[in-house]
Amino acid sequence: MRKQSTSFHAVRKYLFTVFPLLPCLLLIMGVHILHAQNIDPSYERAITKAALKIENNDFEGAAADAQEALRINPHDERAALYLGIALSRSGKKESEEALKKALSINPQNPRSNLELGIYYYNQGIFEGSKGYLETALRIAPNTEIASKAQQYLNSIKTHGSVKPWSLNLSLGGQYDSNVVLNDGDSLPQGISDKADWRAVFTLRAKYNFLRSEKIEGALGYSFYQSLHASLSDFNVTDNLPELTMAFHLAPWITLKGMYAFDHALVGGDAYSYSHIISPSVVFSYWKGLATTVDYKYKKNHYMDTDLFEDNSARTGFNNFLGITETVPVGSYGSIRFGYAYDNENTEEEYWSYSGNRYFLGMQWNLPVRFYLDLYGEYYDKNYKERYPSADRLREDIMKTVSGSLTKVFSDRFSASIGQLYIRNKSSDDIFDYDRAITSLFFTVRF
Amino acid sequence: MKKTRFTFILLGILLLVPVSALAADTVGSFVAIRGKANIERERTIREAQLKESIFLNDTVSTSAASRAKMLFIDDSVLTLGEQSKAVIKEYVYSRDKGGKSIINLLDGKMRAIVGKTKFEIHTPTAVAAARGTVILCETGIVNGKQVTTFICVEGEFTVTGTYPGSEGSALLKPGMMITIIAGEPFPTTFQAPAGNTEDLLNATNISYELSIPGPAEITLGPGQFVIEQMSILPPASFEPGAIGSTPVTIDIIFPK
Numbered sequence: 001m002r003k004q005s006t007s008f009h010a011v012r013k014y015l016f017t018v019f020p021l022l023p024c025l026l027l028i029m030g031v032h033i034l035h036a037q038n039i040d041p042s043y044e045r046a047i048t049k050a051a052l053k054i055e056n057n058d059f060e061g062a063a064a065d066a067q068e069a070l071r072i073n074p075h076d077e078r079a080a081l082y083l084g085i086a087l088s089r090s091g092k093k094e095s096e097e098a099l100k101k102a103l104s105i106n107p108q109n110p111r112s113n114l115e116l117g118i119y120y121y122n123q124g125i126f127e128g129s130k131g132y133l134e135t136a137l138r139i140a141p142n143t144e145i146a147s148k149a150q151q152y153l154n155s156i157k158t159h160g161s162v163k164p165w166s167l168n169l170s171l172g173g174q175y176d177s178n179v180v181l182n183d184g185d186s187l188p189q190g191i192s193d194k195a196d197w198r199a200v201f202t203l204r205a206k207y208n209f210l211r212s213e214k215i216e217g218a219l220g221y222s223f224y225q226s227l228h229a230s231l232s233d234f235n236v237t238d239n240l241p242e243l244t245m246a247f248h249l250a251p252w253i254t255l256k257g258m259y260a261f262d263h264a265l266v267g268g269d270a271y272s273y274s275h276i277i278s279p280s281v282v283f284s285y286w287k288g289l290a291t292t293v294d295y296k297y298k299k300n301h302y303m304d305t306d307l308f309e310d311n312s313a314r315t316g317f318n319n320f321l322g323i324t325e326t327v328p329v330g331s332y333g334s335i336r337f338g339y340a341y342d343n344e345n346t347e348e349e350y351w352s353y354s355g356n357r358y359f360l361g362m363q364w365n366l367p368v369r370f371y372l373d374l375y376g377e378y379y380d381k382n383y384k385e386r387y388p389s390a391d392r393l394r395e396d397i398m399k400t401v402s403g404s405l406t407k408v409f410s411d412r413f414s415a416s417i418g419q420l421y422i423r424n425k426s427s428d429d430i431f432d433y434d435r436a437i438t439s440l441f442f443t444v445r446f
Numbered sequence: 447m448k449k450t451r452f453t454f455i456l457l458g459i460l461l462l463v464p465v466s467a468l469a470a471d472t473v474g475s476f477v478a479i480r481g482k483a484n485i486e487r488e489r490t491i492r493e494a495q496l497k498e499s500i501f502l503n504d505t506v507s508t509s510a511a512s513r514a515k516m517l518f519i520d521d522s523v524l525t526l527g528e529q530s531k532a533v534i535k536e537y538v539y540s541r542d543k544g545g546k547s548i549i550n551l552l553d554g555k556m557r558a559i560v561g562k563t564k565f566e567i568h569t570p571t572a573v574a575a576a577r578g579t580v581i582l583c584e585t586g587i588v589n590g591k592q593v594t595t596f597i598c599v600e601g602e603f604t605v606t607g608t609y610p611g612s613e614g615s616a617l618l619k620p621g622m623m624i625t626i627i628a629g630e631p632f633p634t635t636f637q638a639p640a641g642n643t644e645d646l647l648n649a650t651n652i653s654y655e656l657s658i659p660g661p662a663e664i665t666l667g668p669g670q671f672v673i674e675q676m677s678i679l680p681p682a683s684f685e686p687g688a689i690g691s692t693p694v695t696i697d698i699i700f701p702k
Contacts, residue, residue, distance in 0.1 A: 039580050039599055039647075044559045045521045051654040052477045052517055055497050085656065114658065121661065148658045155661035420679070437679070 043072040043079075050082045054089070062086035077105040081112050088119045093251075095119050110140035114149050126156045127212065164208040172200050172416075172441030178433055179231050197229040200441070216246040233267035233307055242276075254282040269305040274298050289327060294340075296320040316346035322357070333364035333372075349385035350394070356380050369408040376401045390428040398424045404439075416441045473537040473547075474500040474518035478654045481512025481528070500534060507531040508554070513652040520545060522561035527584075527649040530554020539563050555584045557650035560601075569594040571612055572626045576603030582646040592628040597638045597646060607632040 046069040053062035066083035073079060084099030096119055102112040114136035120129035129152065136149040177195045203223040210217035224238040242260035249255055260276040278296040285291075298318040302311040322340030329335060340357040361375035376399075383394040404418035418439040426432040476483070476498050483494040486505035494506065500516060508514050508526050515525045520539040526532060531552040539545035545563040549556075558567060558581045567574045569585040571594045579601030585594040596605050598618035607614045607626050614632025616624055623638035 039559070041559045041578060041580055041600055044523055044580075045561065048477055048515070048517050048523045048654075049521065051656060052475060052497070054656055055477075082656075089659075111656075118659070144658065148660060151660050 040072055043069050043076070046072065047076075047079060047082065050079075050086065054082065054086055057089070059086045059090035063090070063092075075105060077102050077109065077112070080105065081109070081115065084112075084119070085115055088115060088122065091122065093123075108139055110136045110143070110145045113139065114145050117149065117152060121152050121156065124211075130156060164211065166204075166206045167446040168202075168204040168443060169446075170200075170202045170441050170443040172439055174198050174200055174226075174440075175438045176435070177437070178435035179228065179234050194231075196231045196234075198235075199227045200439075201225045210245075214248050216248075218244050220244065235267055236271075237265040237268075239263045252284050254284070256280045256282065266305070267307055269307070270303045271305065271308065271311070272300060272302045274300045290325075292324045292326070292338075294320070294322045294324070296322075313348035314346050314351045316344065316352070318345070319343045333362060335360075335362045337361070350383060350387045352384040353381045353394075353396075354384075355382070371406040371408065373402075373404045373406070375403070387428055387430075389430065392427060394431065395427045396424055396431060397426075398422060412445050414443045414445075416443070471502070472499040472519070473502055473534060473539075474516045474522075474524075476500065476514060477517045477523075478515040478652045479513070480652050482509040483507065483512060483514035483526070484509070502534055502537055505531065505533045513650065515652050515654075518547065518561060520547065520561035520563040522547065522563070522565060523559040524549065525557040525650040525652055527555030527557075527646075530556060532556060535568065537563075551583055551585055553586055555582075555646060555649045557582055557647070567596075568608075571607065571609040571628045572596070573606045573608055574603050574618075575606070576601065579603050582643065582650065584646060584649075588627075591630075593625060595623065595625045595642075595646075597623045597643055599643070599647075 046065045050062045050065035050069060053059070053065060063083055063086040066079050066086055069079035070076060070083060080098050080102035084095050084102055087095035087098060096116070099112060099116045099119060102109065103116060106112065113132045117129045117132035117136060120126070120132065133149040133153050133156075137146045137153070140146050175195070175197055179194055179196045179198075201224075204220070205222075206218050206220045208216065208218045220242045222238070222240040222242075224236060224240075226234075226236045228235055240260055240262045242258060244256065244258045246257075247255040256279065258276070258278040258280075260274075260278075262272075262274040262276060264271045264273070276296060276298045278294060280292060280294040283291045283293075296318075298320070300314065300316060300318065302308075302314045304310065304312045320340060320342040322338060324336055324338035327335045327337075337360040338358075340359075341355070342357070343354045344352055346352045357377060357379045359375065359377040361373070364372040364374075366372055379396075379398040379400070381396040381398070383396075386393050400420070400422050402418065402420040404416050406414055406416040408414045416439070418437075418441070420435075420437045420439075422435045424431065424433050424435075476494050476496055479494060479496055484491050484507045485494040485498070485500070486507070487501065487503075494514065500506065500518075506514060506516070506526060508528055508530050510528055512528050513525060515523065517523055518537065518539075520537075524532070531554060533550040533552065534547075535550045536546060536548035539547070539562070546566075547563045548566045548568055549558070550568045552570070556567070558565065558576075558579075560576050560579050560581065563577070565576050567576075567581065567583055569583065570592045571585070574581060574583065574596050580599035581603060582597040582599060583595070585592070587593070592609070596603075596618060598620055600620055602617060602619045605616050605618055605624050605626070609626070609628045611629045612626055612632050616632070616635050618624060618635055621638055621643075622635045623642060624633060624635045626633065
């Protein structure tokens with residue numbers, strides 16, 4: 001009897017517990033069903049189009065459709081994720097905000113974690129990338145997402161933390177129409193032409209001893225050697241070690257600083273050395289638009305040689321202040337233009353001048369990994385004193401145009417052809433010249 | 447002579463075949479495939495691939511535990527459930543004038559998010575005509591009879607019975623359902639039981655699996671290939687006036 005009573009109480013207790021919950025359960029089910037039925041056709045169309053466009057590499061179109069989906073459903077995780085993916089694939093910084101929004105809606109979405117990791121990887125912020133990639137790996141083990149996250153982590157080990165250095169070697173040939181920058185009057189007998197062929201070897205090495213989201217530091221070394229076919233006294237050997245630092249004060253402002261020591265030999269004789277200090281500020285605006293303000297102080301020391309008897313007269317210093325505007329043109333390339341003022345102060349005043357430089361250039365990404373670079377410059381220089389052999393004050397106007405076409409064969413190898421033309425129109429005949437250089441270079445990177 | 451003429455005609459036909467194939471217009475693309483989906487075109491059947499184009503008169507079918515989602519030129523989105531088969535019977539669309547599309551669902555389950563055209567779903571027993579709606583549809587043989595069910599999720603559309611003995615017409619509004627059984631009188635619409643709607647939604651639900659690029663495919667960012675300026679000009683700056691009159695060492699004398 002007592003046992004029956006216990007069972008009855010248990011059943012009654014169960015019913016009392018379950019019955020009040022039933023309306024709640026029904027309500028939850030009803031809400032779920034209503035929610036399932038609530039399909040917005042406009043949203044579905046926009047998100048489907050965004051997905052297809054991402055797969056077809058139409059990232060701008062995909063971003064527009066994902067934005068439309070996000071407008072219809074502002075708290076939709078998938079729309080935020082697709083927007084982030086589309087922007088990330090097209091290299092846009094706004095991707096970070098969209099992906100973080102997707103992640104804030106669902107922090108456990110492995111794809112959002114992976115995509116944010118990929119975004120930081122693309123930006124070279126490897127430490128920031130690792131955390132998200134590891135989270136994606138942990139949330140979705142044994143999936144394609146985990147496999148790709150592991151690939152990126154391996155790549156970071158190889159390129160990010162283990163390999164902080166880079167090495168570029170270039171070997172090429174040039175034909176220079178005016179090696180000695182002279183009209184020929186003072187050239188020795190027997191030279192029929194000032195033009196010459198030369199082989200050029202350059203080396204650029206860089207070691208990043210510091211790299212974080214806020215600060216970067218690097219040691220660099222550049223070497224240049226030219227070997228002329230006939231004018232061997234004009235062979236140039238140049239060594240340039242440098243130290244650069246960059247401080248990312250805010251996402252839109254970076255402060256940079258550089259110190260370099262430049263030492264040059266001409267024809268095997270010591271020709272010049274310089275100390276260069278250059279602080280600069282980079283303001284980054286919307287979608288890669290940037291303004292760079294550069295200041296450069298250069299202390300030059302020139303040595304007299306058998307060939308350059310009065311070279312030391314040029315010893316002095318140069319102050320340079322310039323502003324460069326970089327305007328990206330979608331994914332096609334960028335245009336840069338600017339102005340610079342420089343002031344040269346030398347031991348002999350007839351080498352001192354003040355100059356104004358105006359320049360315009362563009363870099364264009366062509367199909368099949370061809371890159372085009374075009375540049376034009378107008379540089380007027382007003383000298384402070386009359387040159388000893390001249391009868392009036394020297395004024396120079398130097399016009400430079402150059403173009404190069406680079407073909408990238410792989411991330412390691414590339415080849416470039418280039419043409420440069422300089423016309424220096426001077427009030428003093430001895431300084432009036434033109435010069436054309438045709439180049440072919442092969443570059444290998446490590 | 448006859449032989450030569452025949453050869454030329456044959457060559458002409460052979461040349462025209464690929465041209466006519468190229469001339470066919472894309473009416474849609476596969477945006478998501480789970481499991482296996484097949485595409486039947488010009489009497490050949492092969493497995494459909496993600497992003498693959500869909501042409502007029504293509505028959506799309508899915509295997510067991512498979513689904514396929516398609517986006518059409520008028521922004522209609524169709525999802526086929528497992529073991530389903532549909533023919534793209536008609537698709538005419540112009541941005542200005544709109545158009546008309548007819549999808550023939552032969553068997554299985556389908557979700558249609560109707561785009562900008564006048565859209566019709568033909569089944570063996572009925573036709574649903576709509577514009578700008580969300581339709582769930584299932585057709586198949588139950589107890590030896592062809593049965594078709596339509597559920598209206600969003601907007602409204604008209605269902606017309608086409609099977610002899612099942613003729614009739616009804617307007618479906620959101621949440622309404624109709625089941626037409628071949629040979630039986632045209633039924634009345636009723637509120638769709640939540641279970642039916644949910645089952646059909648689940649049967650036609652498919653998530654996108656966007657491809658993920660590997661690290662080697664990434665071409666942007668600081669780790670990328672950087673085009674550096676060539677050292678065209680020597681770093682040492684010569685000034686003509688700084689050169690004296692001392693003879694220069696010349697390795698090769700250029701001939702005049």
